[in-house]
Amino acid sequence: MNHGYKEVKEGTIQIQKTGEKFTSIRDSVNDMFGNIQYISDYLSEFAISSQKMNSSIQAITAISEESASGVEQTLASTQQSTSAMDEVAGSAADLARLAEELNELVHQFKV
Numbered sequence: 001m002n003h004g005y006k007e008v009k010e011g012t013i014q015i016q017k018t019g020e021k022f023t024s025i026r027d028s029v030n031d032m033f034g035n036i037q038y039i040s041d042y043l044s045e046f047a048i049s050s051q052k053m054n055s056s057i058q059a060i061t062a063i064s065e066e067s068a069s070g071v072e073q074t075l076a077s078t079q080q081s082t083s084a085m086d087e088v089a090g091s092a093a094d095l096a097r098l099a100e101e102l103n104e105l106v107h108q109f110k111v
Helices: 002-108
Strands: none
Touching: none
């Protein structure tokens, strides 16, 4: 009977130790779950930040393309203005030459 009582007592101790191990495992799993949840939240925030950054980059790209287009239009207008000024300068030179010729012709006549 003592022998049976001793075995029951040892079994009870083993069951308590096993329960303690399961409790320790449960606590470790809960800690791991908390860490996984923290990492998941962090990755979600990182994804949102990445999307915002991507949107900003796309906006900057669009503005840069519009600016480049504006610069090209300004360059084309400047080239047209330069060309028109060259034509005006040429016409002015022709007009000055014609005025000189007219002046010479006028001096040929004496009143």
